[in-house]
Structure formats: structure tokens, C-alpha cells
Amino acid sequence: MKIIAIYSSKGGVGKTATAVNLSYSCARSGRKTLLCDIDPQGAAGYYYRIKPKESFNRKLFLKGDLAPFIRGTDFENLDLLPAHFSFRNLDIALDGQGRSTNELKRIFAGLKDEYDVLILDCPPNMTLLSENIIMAADLIVTPVIPTTLSILSFAQLIKLADKLEVKRKKLVAFFSMVDKRKNMHTDTILKFGKKKMFLVSEIPYLADVEKMGIYRQPVAASAPSSSAAIAYEQLWLEVWRRGM
Ligand SMILES: Nc1ncnc2c1ncn2[C@@H]1O[C@H](COP(=O)(O)OP(=O)(O)OP(=O)(O)O)[C@@H](O)[C@H]1O
Numbered sequence: 001m002k003i004i005a006i007y008s009s010k011g012g013v014g015k016t017a018t019a020v021n022l023s024y025s026c027a028r029s030g031r032k033t034l035l036c037d038i039d040p041q042g043a044a045g046y047y048y049r050i051k052p053k054e055s056f057n058r059k060l061f062l063k064g065d066l067a068p069f070i071r072g073t074d075f076e077n078l079d080l081l082p083a084h085f086s087f088r089n090l091d092i093a094l095d096g097q098g099r100s101t102n103e104l105k106r107i108f109a110g111l112k113d114e115y116d117v118l119i120l121d122c123p124p125n126m127t128l129l130s131e132n133i134i135m136a137a138d139l140i141v142t143p144v145i146p147t148t149l150s151i152l153s154f155a156q157l158i159k160l161a162d163k164l165e166v167k168r169k170k171l172v173a174f175f176s177m178v179d180k181r182k183n184m185h186t187d188t189i190l191k192f193g194k195k196k197m198f199l200v201s202e203i204p205y206l207a208d209v210e211k212m213g214i215y216r217q218p219v220a221a222s223a224p225s226s227s228a229a230i231a232y233e234q235l236w237l238e239v240w241r242r243g244m
């Protein structure tokens with residue numbers, strides 16, 4: 001089982017939109033896929049119209065007792081583990097468990113015979129939970145809005161990965177919410193886009209992505225021939241080639 005984390009310490013860069021759409025493409029490619037939402041905002045579950053069971057909580061998650069709380073989606077090969085509100089304190093709980101950076105890896109190990117790919121929708125943090133995410137993932141995919149602060153947060157991720165002695169090959173970024181009418185966007189892409197860590201695929205700023213909040217489906221399900229659906233499919237193919 002490959003673990004792909006959609007992670008950035010920066011909020012609102014398109015992590016959830018990416019996790020939702022890539023998990024759909026992954027499942028469509030025939031791989032048994034689990035989208036695991038570890039952000040207490042629960043947005044990935046919202047997009048797939050799935051709420052966590054009342055009986056689920058952070059303690060059970062940390063015990064690795066996940067199977068009873070995994071739900072099927074409307075789509076073949078795609079299951080979802082919705083986030084629980086109590087996940088907002090995951091960091092404090094991890095801190096109380098000896099500050100280990102390998103807890104997430106242990107928690108997900110129990111799923112390895114069930115799924116080909118586990119995609120993680122991560123909260124915007126740079127904490128002990130982030131360190132666990134970096135250690136557990138085979139590939140960390142970071143959406144970067146082509147602006148200064150978004151680039152800065154990717155640089156900070158590289159620094160954290162170096163501190164954890166994780167291979168840089170594990171980290172990839174792509175430009176998210178790209179608006180080519182903005183000079184800042186075109187200049188930033190020109191400057192950083194050629195770096196090896198940046199994927200060629202970009203996700204433009206598109207209304208169809210925002211509309212996922214209305215249709216509550218991946219774009220490829222509600223608008224299969226849209227530019228947004230095509231862009232996410234290309235991103236998925238490149239992520240898969242890079243990571244595996
Ligand atoms: N390519 C895009 N084009 C237009 N809107 C987008 C795009 N990607 C994301 N959005 C919108 O931007 C907002 C933030 O996106 P999203 O929730 O995916 O970011 P996030 O990084 O997961 O945020 P958070 O850090 O809060 O979890 C949402 O309203 C989403 O619909």
C-alpha cells in the first residue's frame with residue numbers, strides 16, 4: 001500500500017480539492033483506494049457526503065481501530081475514513097504518546113492488505129502531526145499557489161523533511177489555483193517551475209472546483225469533460241509516475 005499525503009502547512013491552498021479529486025482518479029484507475037481525512041474540518045467527507053460515525057473518536061484512531069469506521073463512497077474502488085471533530089486535538093494526544101514521529105505509520109499499517117493506495121487529506125499545520133505525516137507517507141504532494149508565502153511554506157516543508165532525514169525525492173509540489181492573468185503567478189512559475197521538485201501539471205483557478213461545494217462530488221463525476229477534471233486527471237498521472 002502506497003501512502004500519498006496531500007500536505008501543506010499553509011491553509012486554503014487546495015489540499016482538500018486535490019485529495020478529493022486525486023482519490024477519485026486513483027480509484028478510477030482500478031486501484032483500491034482509501035481517502036483518509038485527518039483534518040477535523042471534515043471537508044473531504046463533506047465533498048463525498050459522508051459523516052463520521054458518532055462512536056468514532058481520536059482515541060480509536062490512535063489505537064489503529066479504523067476498519068469499523070471506514071465507509072464506502074458512491075464510487076467503485078473508493079472508500080473514505082471521515083475525520084472526527086476530536087481530531088482537532090490529535091497533536092496534543094501524540095505529544096502525550098512520547099512525541100513519536102512514527103505513530104501514523106503504525107496506525108495505517110493495519111490497512112496494508114486492504115488497499116493499494118491511501119490518500120491523506122491533511123490539516124494546515126507544522127506540528128508533531130506533520131512530522132508523523134512526513135514519516136508515514138511514501139510521497140508528499142504539496143499544492144503551492146504561485147505566490148511568495150506559498151513558496152515559503154514549501155521551503156519550510158523541505159527544511160522539516162531534512163530535519164527528519166527524509167529523502168527529498170519524497171516531496172513534490174505543484175502549482176495550484178493558477179491565474180495566468182496575474183504577473184505574480186506567471187513570474188513565480190517561471191522562477192520555480194523548472195525545479196525538479198515541481199511537477200509539470202498545474203491546477204488553474206476554476207469555478208468548477210469551487211462548485212464541488214454545491215455538487216458534493218469530485219469534478220470528474222459532476223463535469224467529466226471540464227478543464228478542471230482534465231487537469232486533476234493529468235496531475236494524478238504525474239503524481240503516480242513520480243511516486244511509484
Ligand atoms: N483550483 C481551484 N480553483 C478555484 N477554487 C479552488 C481551487 N482549489 C481550491 N479552491 C477553493 O478554494 C478554497 C480552499 O480550497 P481547499 O479547501 O481545497 O484548500 P485546503 O488547502 O484544503 O484548505 P484548509 O487548509 O482549510 O484545509 C475552497 O473554497 C475551494 O473550493
Ligand SMILES: [Mg+2]
Pocket residue numbers: 015016017039043121122
Ligand atoms: Mg482542507
